[in-house]
Amino acid sequence: MTLPIWWRTDPTQPVRIGPRELPGRIWTASGCFAYGLSGHDIRSLDVGSPYAGIGAVVTKTVTPQPRSGNPMPRLVELEHGAINSIGLENVGHAEFVEAVLPALEERGVPTVVSLAATRPDEFGPMCERLAEVGRGFVHWHGVELNLSCPNVAEGGHDFGSSPATVAECVAAARPHLPDRLLIAKLTPNVAQIAPLAAAAAEAGCDAIAAINTVLGLDIDLETGQPVLPRRFGGYSGPAIRPIALAKCDEIIRQVGVPVIGIGGIETADDALRFFALGCAAVQVGTAQMRDPFAAARMAAALRPDAATT
Amino acid sequence: MGPVTPTPWDLTGRVTANEPVSTGLLRLDVALPRTVGFRPGQFAMLNLTGPGQLVFRRPFSIFAADGETMSFLYRVVGRGTALMAALREGDAVDCLGPLGRPFLRPDADTPPALVLAGGVGLPPLHAWAEAHKRPDDLICFGGRDGGDVPWSLLDDRWHVSVDRADGVPPGRQAHEGLVTGLATELLAAYDGPRLVLACGPTPLLRAAAKLARDRGWPCEVSLEEHMGCGYGVCKGCVVPVLSDDLAGWRNATSCEEGPVFDAATLDWDRLGASHGGVA
Ligand SMILES: Cc1cc2nc3c(=O)[nH]c(=O)nc-3n(C[C@H](O)[C@H](O)[C@H](O)COP(=O)(O)OP(=O)(O)OC[C@H]3O[C@@H](n4cnc5c(N)ncnc54)[C@H](O)[C@@H]3O)c2cc1C
Ligand SMILES: Cc1cc2nc3c(=O)[nH]c(=O)nc-3n(C[C@H](O)[C@H](O)[C@H](O)COP(=O)(O)O)c2cc1C
Numbered sequence: 001m002t003l004p005i006w007w008r009t010d011p012t013q014p015v016r017i018g019p020r021e022l023p024g025r026i027w028t029a030s031g032c033f034a035y036g037l038s039g040h041d042i043r044s045l046d047v048g049s050p051y052a053g054i055g056a057v058v059t060k061t062v063t064p065q066p067r068s069g070n071p072m073p074r075l076v077e078l079e080h081g082a083i084n085s086i087g088l089e090n091v092g093h094a095e096f097v098e099a100v101l102p103a104l105e106e107r108g109v110p111t112v113v114s115l116a117a118t119r120p121d122e123f124g125p126m127c128e129r130l131a132e133v134g135r136g137f138v139h140w141h142g143v144e145l146n147l148s149c150p151n152v153a154e155g156g157h158d159f160g161s162s163p164a165t166v167a168e169c170v171a172a173a174r175p176h177l178p179d180r181l182l183i184a185k186l187t188p189n190v191a192q193i194a195p196l197a198a199a200a201a202e203a204g205c206d207a208i209a210a211i212n213t214v215l216g217l218d219i220d221l222e223t224g225q226p227v228l229p230r231r232f233g234g235y236s237g238p239a240i241r242p243i244a245l246a247k248c249d250e251i252i253r254q255v256g257v258p259v260i261g262i263g264g265i266e267t268a269d270d271a272l273r274f275f276a277l278g279c280a281a282v283q284v285g286t287a288q289m290r291d292p293f294a295a296a297r298m299a300a301a302l303r304p305d306a307a308t309t
Numbered sequence: 310m311g312p313v314t315p316t317p318w319d320l321t322g323r324v325t326a327n328e329p330v331s332t333g334l335l336r337l338d339v340a341l342p343r344t345v346g347f348r349p350g351q352f353a354m355l356n357l358t359g360p361g362q363l364v365f366r367r368p369f370s371i372f373a374a375d376g377e378t379m380s381f382l383y384r385v386v387g388r389g390t391a392l393m394a395a396l397r398e399g400d401a402v403d404c405l406g407p408l409g410r411p412f413l414r415p416d417a418d419t420p421p422a423l424v425l426a427g428g429v430g431l432p433p434l435h436a437w438a439e440a441h442k443r444p445d446d447l448i449c450f451g452g453r454d455g456g457d458v459p460w461s462l463l464d465d466r467w468h469v470s471v472d473r474a475d476g477v478p479p480g481r482q483a484h485e486g487l488v489t490g491l492a493t494e495l496l497a498a499y500d501g502p503r504l505v506l507a508c509g510p511t512p513l514l515r516a517a518a519k520l521a522r523d524r525g526w527p528c529e530v531s532l533e534e535h536m537g538c539g540y541g542v543c544k545g546c547v548v549p550v551l552s553d554d555l556a557g558w559r560n561a562t563s564c565e566e567g568p569v570f571d572a573a574t575l576d577w578d579r580l581g582a583s584h585g586g587v588a
Contacts, residue, residue: 042316060544084543
């Protein structure tokens with residue numbers, strides 16, 4: 001692949017976002033690479049390890065209590081993407097902080113911890129405890145607030161679509177993370193995303209991650225029923241890339257906050273489209289599930305010297 | 310979890326053969342750029358290469374690995390396997406494996422096995438039977454009819470059952486009925502405890518688990534849950550296993566904690582209708 005002449009950035013070089021310097025600009029997206037402890041043993045002839053050159057692993061979203069997730073089937077492939085309704089299955093905050101975070105530090109995995117809650121004030125204690133246990137950790141870079149999961153029913157409303165609630169969540173987390181990166185991950189399922197990003201930035205977050213999955217539903221023609229037991233789920237993969245680019249563009253042009261682009265990024269070319277808009281970093285989701293080396297290969301392909309070597 | 314399993318590799322291979330071995334089963338041979346080991350019961354995630362590939366790879370049990378060639382047996386059931394059937398010699402295939410927890414490796418204390426393979430459940434158990442040629446094992450395969458049975462792959466250690474007897478070639482024998490019926494007949498003739506190993510449709514797995522449970526025998530089953538990633542990151546292929554948790558059960562990923570499970574640890578009641586569990 002030949003790289004365009006405007007691309008001169010090595011995405012495997014450190015990048016400063018907010019108060020942190022992260023080792024690169026190609027990250028893996030929450031829920032698509034577990035906690036960053038899987039796949040270490042898998043090898044390839046080209047890049048070697050799935051973790052080679054990766055800027056950060058954003059962990060599976062962690063909630064205050066453990067969750068066993070939604071009923072099966074939870075993941076249905078469509079022609080240009082997939083709909084999932086995993087339902088934030090995770091080990092819970094206590095177990096994550098005690099067992100997983102130290103293991104990530106020990107392995108040297110650059111980590112951003114994704115958190116979700118059902119009330120804004122729950123983010124405070126979760127971040128406080130993370131900061132306590134993670135004090136002195138060099139590979140734990142910060143927190144991504146998942147304000148946008150379509151697959152949890154509690155509360156009965158999508159609280160990530162109200163600017164006031166988004167601000168409350170960021171404000172609850174910020175004081176506990178003075179020297180860590182704080183990211184708000186937003187939903188695309190709103191008419192305008194910029195007001196949400198502006199509210200998050202004003203409340204003190206360092207960057208916006210966009211987008212989470214697009215609400216979707218598919219029908220099994222044989223039964224006439226939705227393919228997922230909960231009817232709708234989150235649509236991801238190449239089909240949502242133009243939607244993600246439009247949402248990132250809206251935020252970048254209307255709000256002066258660093259943006260981390262997510263949505264349908266499968267190849268180095270796809271990542272370049274987000275960088276062309278001015279994204280500080282990108283995350284690879286669905287493609288990382290198909291290919292443990294997706295992010296690592298992208299990072300290698302986007303090094304300015306890659307074309308010549 | 311027993312001895313260490315071989316290192317998984319993500320490799321692009323080339324098709325060297327893709328041909329029917331029975332009316333319902335095809336065999337795919339892929340030449341990989343390096344040797345990759347496996348233990349029977351482990352699987353690989355396959356996909357086409359480049360544009361046009363599937364959003365997710367598809368899991369297939371490893372039938373054999375001979376030098377750099379990895380072999381699979383498969384049935385066409387949907388879009389992915391139809392694309393697979395259209396692959397020609399020389400076409401590229403993405404192959405990630407070996408993955409997952411294999412079948413138990415027998416030692417001197419392991420009782421003789423009762424192997425129950427149904428349809429496309431054949432490859433992992435065929436590999437197991439090839440790896441451990443123990444004379445007292447009872448090895449059974451169940452197919453739809455005589456034509457569905459890949460006779461050329463089954464040596465005379467194999468006992469065969471068919472739902473319908475038509476198409477059984479001259480000189481070969483097949484029990485008419487379910488493979489569990491065949492097993493019950495065989496067990497009546499051979500005494501003593503057995504290790505039951507099963508792979509195939511869920512009703513077969515349930516029957517195998519019950520047969521073992523009723524007799525207090527150990528049993529391992531391989532589940533063929535639909536998968537997203539195949540390497541433990543997406544939680545799209547979970548199955549309920551019994552646990553000491555308050556709830557009494559928890560989700561296990563069938564790609565990482567399985568696909569082979571100790572049947573006694575599975576929560577069979579919860580492994581409900583969505584898993585084809587009608588029997
Ligand atoms: C560990 C393991 C080993 C396997 N080994 C073999 C093997 O050796 N040989 C072999 O032939 N097959 C094997 N399989 C099954 C094989 O993976 C599937 O047949 C294959 O993925 C089907 O792909 P497809 O695109 O052709 O079908 P698809 O179009 O994906 O689906 C086929 C059928 O399954 C249904 N389906 C699709 N998604 C789901 C879902 N999420 N939940 C429930 N039903 C769904 C569809 O409606 C359709 O009826 C194995 C599976 C596993 C998990
Ligand atoms: C199976 C699956 C699980 C996901 N789980 C989470 C999650 O726990 N938290 C979160 O913030 N996003 C989650 N996502 C959304 C992704 O992080 C990402 O925002 C989205 O899939 C779009 O990117 P993609 O098209 O590259 O997949 C999940 C996506 C998928 C496909």
